[in-house]
Amino acid sequence: MKYTVDKKGFYGNYGGAFVPEMLFPNLDELEKKYKKIINDIDFQEDYNNLLKDYVGRPTPLYFAERMSEKYKSKIYLKREDLCHTGAHKINNTVGQILLAKRLGKKRIIAETGAGQHGVATATVCALAGIECVIYMGAIDIKRQAPNVARMKMLGASVVAAESGSKTLKDATNEAIRDWINNPVTTHYIIGSVVGPHPYPDMVAKFQSIVSKEIKSQLIEKEGTDSPDYLIANIGGGSNAAGLYYHYLEDKKVKIISVEAAGEGVESGKSAATSVLGKTGIIHGSKTLLMQTKDGQIVEPYSISAGLDYPGVGPLHAHLLKSKRAEFMSITDSDAMLAGLEVSKLEGIIPAIETAHAFAAFKYLDFKPNDIIVVNFSGRGDKDLNTYIDYFNL
Ligand SMILES: *Cc1c(COP(=O)(O)O)cnc(C)c1O
Numbered sequence: 571m572k573y574t575v576d577k578k579g580f581y582g583n584y585g586g587a588f589v590p591e592m593l594f595p596n597l598d599e600l601e602k603k604y605k606k607i608i609n610d611i612d613f614q615e616d617y618n619n620l621l622k623d624y625v626g627r628p629t630p631l632y633f634a635e636r637m638s639e640k641y642k643s644k645i646y647l648k649r650e651d652l653c654h655t656g657a658h659k660i661n662n663t664v665g666q667i668l669l670a671k672r673l674g675k676k677r678i679i680a681e682t683g684a685g686q687h688g689v690a691t692a693t694v695c696a697l698a699g700i701e702c703v704i705y706m707g708a709i710d711i712k713r714q715a716p717n718v719a720r721m722k723m724l725g726a727s728v729v730a731a732e733s734g735s736k737t738l739k740d741a742t743n744e745a746i747r748d749w750i751n752n753p754v755t756t757h758y759i760i761g762s763v764v765g766p767h768p769y770p771d772m773v774a775k776f777q778s779i780v781s782k783e784i785k786s787q788l789i790e791k792e793g794t795d796s797p798d799y800l801i802a803n804i805g806g807g808s809n810a811a812g813l814y815y816h817y818l819e820d821k822k823v824k825i826i827s828v829e830a831a832g833e834g835v836e837s838g839k840s841a842a843t844s845v846l847g848k849t850g851i852i853h854g855s856k857t858l859l860m861q862t863k864d865g866q867i868v869e870p871y872s873i874s875a876g877l878d879y880p881g882v883g884p885l886h887a888h889l890l891k892s893k894r895a896e897f898m899s900i901t902d903s904d905a906m907l908a909g910l911e912v913s914k915l916e917g918i919i920p921a922i923e924t925a926h927a928f929a930a931f932k933y934l935d936f937k938p939n940d941i942i943v944v945n946f947s948g949r950g951d952k953d954l955n956t957y958i959d960y961f962n963l
Contacts, residue, residue: 571892573818573885579767580856582892584884587766589854592750596758599673601768607672608665608775620664621779624697625654627661629780631787631943636915637928643936646797647918647946648784650809657921657948658777658809659690663759665776667694670757677701677756681745683710683738684875685717686952687761692726702726705744707737714875717952738879739867742853762806763883766854770811770883777812784943785816798940801826802947803926804897805876807883809947818894826934827886828926830872831899841870843882844890844897852880858887873902873956874922876948904929906960909950921948922956 572582579585579601587597607613621627629649638645650658670678678695681704682688688704695702704721708730711718721728731740749758763770763777785795800817802810804827817823832840840846847858850865859881860868870880882890889895900908909925912918920928924947936942950957957963 571894573888573894575767575771579771581885581888583849584855584857584887585767585770586856587854588851588856589766590750593746596749596753597766597768603673604669604768604772607669608772613668613672616668617665620668621661625660625664626652627779628783628787629653631784631791633791634916637912640915641931641936642938643940643942644792645942645944646788646791647916647944648780648813649946650780651918651920651924651946651949655690655693656951657686657690658780658812658945659687659761660693661779661812662761662773662776662808663690663694666757666759666772667698667700670700670759671698673757675700675755675757677703677752678759679703679705679745679748679756680759680761681705681738681741682761683707683741683878685710685714685721686876686948688726688728689717689720689724690761691759692721692724695726696724703748704728705731705741705748707731707735707741709736710738710741735869762808763811763885764806764853764855764881770855770885773808774811774815774885777808778815780809780812780945781814781816784813788941788943792941794941796820796823797943799824799826799934799936799942801828801927801930801942802945803877803923804829804882804886805879805923806881807886809945811883811885813943813945814895825889825895826930827889827895827897828930829882829897829899830874830877830905830926831901832871832873834901835899839871840899841872841877841879842899843880845899847881855884857881857884858890874905874926874953876921876923877926898930898933900926900929906957909957910961913950918946919950920946921950922953924948
């Protein structure tokens with residue numbers, strides 16, 4: 571079984587580039603050039619320097635002693651929450667801004683839902699001195715005011731998408747329309763392992779720094795480079811792709827992908843794509859997504875904005891169907907309790923997305939010598955209001 575993308579942009583049955591004909595030239599340029607650019611020695615040097623001095627890499631692989639005691643195994647946290655801007659998303663945007671410069675682009679566009687990817691994009695545009703336009707649903711602009719303010723401080727224009735449900739899907743449509751109209755000047759930064767080929771592969775490569783670092787860190791700490799379990803939360807699947815990347819062929823390593831069940835898989839308010847998803851096309855890619863009988867996308871729900879996505883990237887659809895990864899669906903209430911538990915046991919407040927991965931522990935059967943690595947995808951500061959309301963803090 572192969573877990574890398576094939577020439578046509580597929581992972582098994584999933585992936586490809588299903589876009590309007592008007593986008594063919596944009597994607598064609600990217601697909602012809604991306605591998606050559608990112609494998610270039612100069613690019614690698616610039617990328618690694620920024621990861622080190624700007625993002626703050628390598629991030630620690632932290633042995634969580636009190637959690638290990640509680641769950642009777644050896645639990646390590648890969649501290650992506652310590653990255654500049656507080657999550658893993660910057661690994662990808664730093665890579666894409668360097669790519670955009672080498673493609674000769676003068677302008678960046680992106681779409682954002684909760685605003686996390688918008689902030690990571692606005693950050694690297696400020697760093698590079700490149701114009702930045704972020705599309706965001708009008709309703710999300712109201713709901714995510716602090717992130718809108720951050721983007722503006724960083725110099726980005728935030729454009730409201732006023733069509734449809736005025737959320738992420740509509741912002742994506744606006745961004746695609748912009749890209750069709752500005753193919754020569756503009757690069758479109760997608761924030762997860764989703765979208766048409768070559769985006770899922772490109773974003774996975776930029777996030778693969780996570781598992782690359784874990785390999786050498788585990789050798790130092792445990793004398794082996796393979797853990798028994800890798801556990802990550804899945805929205806589109808970029809932090810998970812980074813955690814798994816260098817372990818996909820190593821079958822001894824069990825992979826657990828944790829998605830959001832919202833109020834319950836059968837409640838009608840969830841984002842549990844592995845259970846509810848059917849094959850379809852979303853954001854230009856063939857993958858699993860939640861849809862009605864006649865193919866309309868079902869509005870997803872999760873208390874965590876980063877997991878509130880109706881599909882998963884094509885790599886993850888392939889990992890699920892080929893049984894390389896085991897998927898678990900975690901409810902809002904399990905995730906919130908896990909977020910509180912991690913805070914109290916380790917002194918680290920996780921993003922609610924990240925908390926979903928920890929909530930899986932009580933359903934798993936670890937052995938005392940098992941080495942578990944969890945991707946600590948982000949810090950919880952952005953979620954403080956949700957924690958306050960939920961627990962009456
Ligand atoms: C955006 C986000 C996620 C979910 O996105 P993926 O592409 O699935 O990684 C998870 N955790 C945090 C902290 C995020 O900001």
